[in-house]
Amino acid sequence: MITAFFNQMPVLVVVVPLLAAPLCVLAHRAFAAWLIYCLASWAAFAMAFLLFVEAKIAGQVSYAVGNWAPPFGIELVIDTYSALVLLLVTGVAALTGLYARKSIASEIAIEREYLVFALMLLCLAGLVGITVTGDAFNLFVFLEISSLSSYALIAMGPKRRALLSSFQYLIMGTVGGTFLLIGIGLIFMMTGTLNMADLADRLPEVYATRTVQAGLAFIVVGLSLKAALMPAHIWLPNAYTYAPSAISAFIAATATKVAVYALFRFVFTVFGAGYAFGTLPLGIVLLALAAVSMIAGSLASIFQTDVKRLLAWSSVAQMGYIVAGFALATPAGVSAGLVHLLNHGLIKGALFMAVGAMVWRVRASSINDLAGLGRAMPLTSAAFVVGGLSLIGVPATAGFISKWALMSALFDAQHYGVMALLLVASLLSIIYVGRVIEALYFRPLPDDVSHHKHGEAPLGMQVATWALIAINIVIGVHATPELEAAARAAATLVGGGA
Amino acid sequence: MSPLWLLILVAWPALMAAPIALVGRWPNLRETVSVLTGVALLVGVARFIAPIAAGARPEFSVFSILPGLDLAFALEPFGLIFALIAAALWPLTTLYAAGYMRGNDEPNQTRFFICFALAISAAIGMALSANLLTLFVFYEMMTLVTYPLVTHHGDIESRNGGRVYIGILMTTSIGLFLPAIVITWVIAGNVDFTPGGVFAGTGLGGLAAMGLYGLFIYGVGKAAVMPMHRWLPAAMVAPTPVSALLHAVAVVKAGVFSVLKITVYIFGIDFLHVTGASQPFVWLAAFTLLAASVVAIYCDNLKKRLAYSTIGQLSYIVLGAALASRLGATAGGLHIVTHAFGKITLFFCAGAIYTAVHRKYVSQLNGLGRAMPLTFTAFTIAAISLIGLPPMAGAWSKWYLMSGALDVQTQMVLVVLALSSLLNIVYLLDIPARAFFLPGDDKTPRGFAEAPAACVVPLMITASACVVLFFYARPIIAFIDTAFGSAS
Numbered sequence: 001m002i003t004a005f006f007n008q009m010p011v012l013v014v015v016v017p018l019l020a021a022p023l024c025v026l027a028h029r030a031f032a033a034w035l036i037y038c039l040a041s042w043a044a045f046a047m048a049f050l051l052f053v054e055a056k057i058a059g060q061v062s063y064a065v066g067n068w069a070p071p072f073g074i075e076l077v078i079d080t081y082s083a084l085v086l087l088l089v090t091g092v093a094a095l096t097g098l099y100a101r102k103s104i105a106s107e108i109a110i111e112r113e114y115l116v117f118a119l120m121l122l123c124l125a126g127l128v129g130i131t132v133t134g135d136a137f138n139l140f141v142f143l144e145i146s147s148l149s150s151y152a153l154i155a156m157g158p159k160r161r162a163l164l165s166s167f168q169y170l171i172m173g174t175v176g177g178t179f180l181l182i183g184i185g186l187i188f189m190m191t192g193t194l195n196m197a198d199l200a201d202r203l204p205e206v207y208a209t210r211t212v213q214a215g216l217a218f219i220v221v222g223l224s225l226k227a228a229l230m231p232a233h234i235w236l237p238n239a240y241t242y243a244p245s246a247i248s249a250f251i252a253a254t255a256t257k258v259a260v261y262a263l264f265r266f267v268f269t270v271f272g273a274g275y276a277f278g279t280l281p282l283g284i285v286l287l288a289l290a291a292v293s294m295i296a297g298s299l300a301s302i303f304q305t306d307v308k309r310l311l312a313w314s315s316v317a318q319m320g321y322i323v324a325g326f327a328l329a330t331p332a333g334v335s336a337g338l339v340h341l342l343n344h345g346l347i348k349g350a351l352f353m354a355v356g357a358m359v360w361r362v363r364a365s366s367i368n369d370l371a372g373l374g375r376a377m378p379l380t381s382a383a384f385v386v387g388g389l390s391l392i393g394v395p396a397t398a399g400f401i402s403k404w405a406l407m408s409a410l411f412d413a414q415h416y417g418v419m420a421l422l423l424v425a426s427l428l429s430i431i432y433v434g435r436v437i438e439a440l441y442f443r444p445l446p447d448d449v450s451h452h453k454h455g456e457a458p459l460g461m462q463v464a465t466w467a468l469i470a471i472n473i474v475i476g477v478h479a480t481p482e483l484e485a486a487a488r489a490a491a492t493l494v495g496g497g498a
Numbered sequence: 499m500s501p502l503w504l505l506i507l508v509a510w511p512a513l514m515a516a517p518i519a520l521v522g523r524w525p526n527l528r529e530t531v532s533v534l535t536g537v538a539l540l541v542g543v544a545r546f547i548a549p550i551a552a553g554a555r556p557e558f559s560v561f562s563i564l565p566g567l568d569l570a571f572a573l574e575p576f577g578l579i580f581a582l583i584a585a586a587l588w589p590l591t592t593l594y595a596a597g598y599m600r601g602n603d604e605p606n607q608t609r610f611f612i613c614f615a616l617a618i619s620a621a622i623g624m625a626l627s628a629n630l631l632t633l634f635v636f637y638e639m640m641t642l643v644t645y646p647l648v649t650h651h652g653d654i655e656s657r658n659g660g661r662v663y664i665g666i667l668m669t670t671s672i673g674l675f676l677p678a679i680v681i682t683w684v685i686a687g688n689v690d691f692t693p694g695g696v697f698a699g700t701g702l703g704g705l706a707a708m709g710l711y712g713l714f715i716y717g718v719g720k721a722a723v724m725p726m727h728r729w730l731p732a733a734m735v736a737p738t739p740v741s742a743l744l745h746a747v748a749v750v751k752a753g754v755f756s757v758l759k760i761t762v763y764i765f766g767i768d769f770l771h772v773t774g775a776s777q778p779f780v781w782l783a784a785f786t787l788l789a790a791s792v793v794a795i796y797c798d799n800l801k802k803r804l805a806y807s808t809i810g811q812l813s814y815i816v817l818g819a820a821l822a823s824r825l826g827a828t829a830g831g832l833h834i835v836t837h838a839f840g841k842i843t844l845f846f847c848a849g850a851i852y853t854a855v856h857r858k859y860v861s862q863l864n865g866l867g868r869a870m871p872l873t874f875t876a877f878t879i880a881a882i883s884l885i886g887l888p889p890m891a892g893a894w895s896k897w898y899l900m901s902g903a904l905d906v907q908t909q910m911v912l913v914v915l916a917l918s919s920l921l922n923i924v925y926l927l928d929i930p931a932r933a934f935f936l937p938g939d940d941k942t943p944r945g946f947a948e949a950p951a952a953c954v955v956p957l958m959i960t961a962s963a964c965v966v967l968f969f970y971a972r973p974i975i976a977f978i979d980t981a982f983g984s985a986s
Binding site: 396408426438442 | 564680
């Protein structure tokens with residue numbers, strides 16, 4: 001029985017949230033739907049943890065869906081690279097469950113709450129599916145599941161602008177999805193297979209063809225759109241700003257990260273580092289885009305008046321850091337990119353949760369509206385401060401570990417210019433984080449506002465926020481396990497020890 | 499003695515912040531806890547003097563932050579000197595702060611004492627750090643926990659001061675110091691403080707070493723080498739006890755201490771001497787110490803004048819390090835001690851004057867000498883020590899600095915130092931001269947008008963230390979010199 005469960009875990013981690021979604025709809029009551037969400041997401045998290053351990057021991061876990069042997073059937077493959085992203089996605093989803101109850105209740109009408117939880121489960125199932133699948137077309141299907149549900153989630157935001165931002169995201173997201181599909185179609189045309197491992201075997205024969213080159217280009221562009229890498233980022237600030245707070249936290253911490261995961265899964269596992277970075281000049285292209293993202297995203301962040309939008313622009317910048325690491329295509333670089341992918345998910349999740357708690361109280365998210373909350377919401381404000389320090393990269397936080405890993409990888413690869421830009425972007429982050437902190441602590445609380453009836457955020461929101469903050473600090477002071485796991489993942493992607 | 503003590507010493511002030519917070523409602527109890535914590539810390543640190551002098555180098559590794567890089571503590575002479583200074587002056591400052599904060603009815607006194615304890619923890623952490631990463635962790639911790647102290651009043655002025663303060667310190671540390679550490683890690687594969695340095699045999703050339711040394715010198719913004727000095731005058735918006743302990747001792751000494759450690763244990767005196775990598779920084783430090791002295795002459799705000807004086811004095815230590823000679827580094831270590839006692843006395847005096855008569859401009863001090871004889875006598879003693887005249891402790895650090903300069907054939911430094919002493923006389927002795935010899939205005943108190951005893955006693959103690967240390971400088975020199983025991 002237990003062995004059977006363990007054997008089925010790779011598929012259960014997708015199926016549990018997928019089937020829990022219709023259950024939410026059937027349950028119809030907000031509380032019941034929330035309970036189902038929590039059970040399913042925590043179960044997924046537990047399974048993700050077990051899969052991580054299994055992948056560590058075995059190197060790779062493979063599962064044939066429906067017992068159809070690969071490459072004919074769909075194969076699920078979990079190695080350390082996917083297991084780490086899986087842990088991030090399910091972990092943030094589980095914590096968002098704790099957080100979402102009060103936050104969603106304050107922003108969405110009660111008769112529609114169950115829909116939010118159903119959609120979040122669908123989105124989770126899609127994201128988890130992307131990370132565990134070993135099949136190119138299957139990845140596209142899961143990407144669409146997660147995308148469609150996130151369009152609907154963003155549209156449920158409390159302001160009417162949410163509809164427009166959701167539509168904007170839908171257009172860009174669909175373009176991205178279509179590009180990905182075209183790319184997969186092109187390489188399928190040349191090889192006749194969709195299984196990633198099989199593709200990796202067969203592609204070298206046809207490397208020189210324009211079709212395969214075009215396929216890679218389509219896939220990279222499509223997934224860059226989903227990952228919001230500049231100049232394909234324009235959907236992101238609006239989407240994060242107008243989505244319900246809990247959804248902003250969940251999507252910011254997971255969706256773009258999974259897109260980056262998929263991008264480099266294709267680039268390294270399917271096409272191979274030698275082809276993409278040796279034969280084709282993908283490295284320099286991605287590095288240039290990453291550098292532009294870092295600087296432009298940080299600069300834009302400084303001039304925002306809305307905190308959620310400020311954090312969203314900072315995410316654009318941080319995607320640049322992540323891609324810069326991966327684009328080095330060295331073991332140290334890929335490992336640094338992956339570390340920052342995970343750490344930034346934790347940082348941004350925590351920050352959006354802290355801001356969401358403030359929005360819960362003041363019902364607005366402009367920096368001016370947060371004036372004086374340092375005294376009124378001491379715990380939430382403290383959480384924001386710690387998260388902000390982690391974003392800047394102060395030692396003893398996860399952000400510092402990312403910066404350290406990225407800088408040493410960039411210096412080692414002799415990309416001194418990008419290293420300098422990364423430093424400049426970090427310095428810019430001091431300014432935008434500082435602006436929020438000054439508003440929280442140095443401005444008086446307005447007298448005439450009705451929000452005085454509320455005190456600190458509810459317990460669930462506090463616990464979720466501080467759990468992410470605590471993980472940030474634990475990683476900051478003892479990052480060795482994370483870095484070693486990332487090094488293992490990098491070794492499977494680009495070879496070589498680290 | 500068990501190396502575990504190193505961790506206990508670092509954690510002790512931070513842990514005691516909790517009891518200080520708990521008894522915050524009873525100020526007398528709170529200050530008693532603070533002072534006792536400080537005395538216990540001093541005793542704990544002092545117990546290491548004999549073993550370290552005998553050549554012991556205890557080490558304690560807490561856990562690994564990154565693969566191959568631990569949060570680790572180790573003790574050597576420079577670190578012990580810095581830790582002793584911080585631990586000795588903390589209880590005195592707490593006593594002084596109790597008088598000052600109450601005398602001026604400052605708000606949020608409990609937060610003040612908590613942040614103070616955390617800042618001392620950071621100082622001890624830096625003093626005891628065994629590698630650059632540990633040093634950097636506590637360096638940043640010190641920046642962050644002193645920010646609420648600098649912006650203590652919470653008004654627009656302190657917000658602006660705080661912006662400059664954290665802006666410059668964080669920009670330099672993250673923009674220059676951190677990459678310097680990362681580069682050292684990539685090149686040498688090791689950022690432990692190693693006698694003789696870590697770069698031997700790595701093929702680091704003279705010019706590259708010069709660039710890297712520059713990243714360190716300017717990255718350690720706390721050392722306030724121009725143009726990274728602006729945070730120090732900005733920090734003067736803080737209550738005076740903060741300026742006294744943190745911005746005359748703990749924070750700025752943390753900066754020059756880092757420079758000394760990096761010079762001696764990362765680059766190595768011999769490596770710097772052979773490559774000449776630190777040569778340009780002798781002149782940059784010389785420029786800073788002259789320019790800061792000139793600026794100080796024109797500062798009417800007393801605390802600001804003292805801040806610029808600190809910038810100049812810090813550059814003595816940077817200069818001593820950059821000379822790349824044993825004597826120079828020893829002089830730097832000694833100057834950490836003598837300047838600490840001298841400058842904290844001056845700040846104590848400034849705070850006492852403010853508490854007693856609410857004056858903060860030099861031009862308002864005329865004739866105050868008769869009302870506050872103890873304060874201004876202490877001021878005079880400390881000023882003479884900083885100028886570097888016997889029989890005050892400061893004379894020795896200047897003496898060794900000059901010997902260090904002669905040692906490496908840079909005679910021009912002697913001229914700079916002499917000139918700087920003259921400038922020091924102009925801006926420092928100006929103050930007691932006004933107080934004692936110029937007539938006061940109508941509002942100047944006629945009778946005896948000293949600040950509360952809690953303010954005056956500490957400044958008399960530190961002023962006497964300036965004299966006493968003149969006669970006991972030799973053991974300190976001998977002690978610092980053991981740092982080079984295995985290095986050369």
